[in-house]
Structures are given as structure tokens and as C-alpha cells.
Amino acid sequence: MSKSKSKNIKSGKPTMASVADRFDCYQKSVQTPDHEVVFFEQAYRDAYGSSPTDLREDFCGTFAICCDWVASKSKRTAIGVDFCSETLQWGRDNNLAKLKKSQQKRVRLIEQDVRKRNRPTVDVLAAQNFSFWIFKTREEVIEYFKIARSNLRSKGVMVMDMMGGGECYEEGLVDKRKIVKGKKGFKYHWEQVSFNPITADASFAISFKFADGSKLKRAFEYHWRFWTIPEVREMLAEAGFSESHIYWENDDDDIDDDEYSNWE
Template identity: 40%
Template structure:
């Protein structure tokens, strides 16, 4: 068969998969994150289970919903400035979790505003708080997050760093086919994380997420981030200035034999300067 003939009979490929659904598969580790949030809260609160949760920078509210799926007494408030991912969550996530949807409140708003009710745990994950290029904005956010926590409540933020992260780079990761939150089958794809530029003077990082489907189609610049890549001591100083009692930095252990993370987070006072690390900062009200 000639190439032209093969093209003529190729099956229709259908619409490209949804970028938010691909993002969740590519980037989010919801159970891993929630296990850690439960653990750091319980440790500070005599073994009690946390019940009320605020997911800041929630986008499609994956964590808030999964939080509530862990127990009927649990409630979550998910906050994002952008109505588009919130509408997505209303359409593709909440209708598929039945009664659990009643435990979740989606809020369109700025995380720099303090919110009620007070909660046990608040998080700002996947580096979202790096959107604050001005230190004063970061401190304002941290003060608001603190004001929205009960005594002994915890705020968890994550970040990455290390010599190998502070430069232009492209990382490709293959992802298996999975179901989206509404049950739609998502095909296998490659997740591409690109640092277009990093400026050590102001630590501004311009980064993109691209997706590459197995049939050759791509979703270029599915997400773009213009971030300030804060360092650990910069964050620690801001956290303490905002009134939190303490600051800890946790990161995953390394399995040298398997040449990958060992799945366990450890509290750190020292890290290898050469390597890239993903750190989870924990602050207690």
C-alpha cells in the first residue's frame, strides 16, 4: 500500500485529551501528598486525624476531593483565582464522587485573603506559591494561610532546587494510560517539563509543560509558569516572619540500587548541593 493510501484509510484520531486530565496524571501524586499531610498533622496533634483542609492554588481540586474521600467527617475548601479549572472540577470531578461532593467547597478567590472556617491543614503544592515574585506578596500569603489555621494546624508547601535545577533543561517522562476523574480513558503519553530560562540574578524561572501523545500529536505549552525560584532559607525566613512557630524541610530518600526515590520523606537539615531535590516545607501555627 502506498503511503498516500495508508494515510487515506488511517482511523480518525478523535479530539486531543484534556490538558487538565493529562496534568493530573503527569504531575500530581494525590495519595502520596495526603499521606504526608495526615502524618505531619497527627504528629503535632497527639495522633489525631485532621478533618478540615484548605487546598490553596487548587486548580482542579484533586487533593480537596481525595481528602474528603478519606472520611465522612472530612471537609475541604479549595481556592483558586482562575474560574476555568474550578469549572472543570465542577464538570469532570464532583459529579463522579457522589455524596463526597457535598463535603467540598470550591472558592474563586485570592489565597492572600485570610479565610474561615479555620482548618487543620492547608497546602500550596506543585510550587504554586512561586507565583509571588515579590517577597512582600509571599509573606502576605503566608500570614493569610496562618490566620486560616487552627492552633497546631500545619501549612505544607513544596519547592524544588539544587544545582541541576537552576538552568535550562528538558525532562521527558513516559506515562501509562489511565482514567481521568470522570472515567474517560486517557492514552499513554510523554510528559515534558522544560525550563526555558533561569536568571540567577532575580531567580526568575520560565517553565513549560508539554504533552506528546503516542500517535505523534503534541500539546505544546499546555501550561506555562513564570516563577521566582525561592531558596529554602528565603522561605524559612518568610514563614517565621509570618508568625509560624517552626519550619521544617522534608525530602524523599534515595534508593541508590534502584537509582530512584525510595518513596519515604525524611526531615532534613542537610542536602547534597549538586542534586535536584523536591522539598516539602512544613510550618506549624
């Protein structure tokens, strides 16, 4: 126990971790909705030479991307799909509520399994933050991809993000980043808990450490199948997608080009 945390307990003051909102910490640490909206626009323009209007966000959680999407242009609509009622309600209270009434009307939320067909179809379907890795067999992933394809218009794109590289298979590796500085600040810890090289099953956890030394340990836990880019491209093709492209995120601060300018 840290000294700062001990002082808080002795004085009767609540720790920062005890009053922290894990969803708020997550959004500040993991999500950049404005960047996602720009990338979706870029990917659609690269494919069709025009601007997309309608978005579906599968595994939407607090649907921050949906909210940024409808705020970016006056005719844009968004559908957020997730089966967690708690997460969706947090998004209603903290993200949707910040939009103008006219923008709120263009966001539709559906509490259900993402493996269901809905209408209307959309221009862009997003499955971000490795969410589809919850499906651990090829059959499950292909089934999901087929349904995702059916939720797209004939001129539509599906967007997913991936992670990879040798370090991703190292158990116990923790990536630490300071998110907010100062006395009210906190750090984000991404922990690679376990990896099974035989099944490719992997577990990850997100924790938050606060300026007073208190921790929100394993605020979020994930148990996934670690899929690789070649596997995903093969499954997309089997599900009926005509082509797939890989965009590499530019981490070099000296690069003046688009953030996702490299693709194949």
C-alpha cells in the same frame, strides 16, 4: 512532523493531541492526591500527635487533593481556593462528580485570590506544586504567609513543596517521563525554559507527546520567582510561624520506611 502524525492528517483522522484533555493529562502526570493526603496526615501527626480533619487547598486548580481528602475519612472537609473558573469547573465535572453525594457536600469551592481570609479555619493548609512562587517579592510572599496563617487554627500546619538543586537552574533542560504506555499512551515533558540568576525569575513549561507523534506543546506555562528553602523558612518566621520543618522525599526504591521519613 512525524510519520504517524502525517498519516493521521492525510487520512482525515484527528491527532491524539487535538482531542486530548490537558487537565486530564496534567493530573495523570503531575498529581498523586492519595500520596498527598497521606503526607498531610503524617505532617500533622508529627506536629500534634493527632489526625487532622479539615483541609484548605490554596491554588487548588482541579482540586483533586480536596476530593481525595474528603473520601479518605467520613468526617473530613475540604476548602478549595483558586481564581481560575475554567479549572474549577473542570474539577467539578471530572473530580467532584465522581464522589458520593455525601462526600461532595463536604467540599467547598471558593473562586478568589488566595490572599483573602476565610472562615472556618482549618487544620491543614496546602499550597502545592510550587504555586506560591507566583509571588516574586518578599513582601508578597510574607503577606500571603500571614494570611495563610490566619486561615489556620491554633493547632494547624501549612504544607508546601519545593524543588531545588543545580539542575533546576539549567536553561533548556527537559525532563521526560512516559505516563501511559501503548497506542493510547503519552509522555510528559517538563521544560526549564529560562532562568535569570540576577532576579531569580524563572519560566517553565509542561508539554505532552502522544503515541501518534502529535504534541500538545506548552499546555501549561509558569513564570515564577525561584525561591530557595532558606529564604522560605526566613519568610515563614517573619510571617509569624513558630517553626518550620523540611521533609526530604525518598526516591530510593530500597527504602522501606515512609516516603517522607527524613526531616529536620
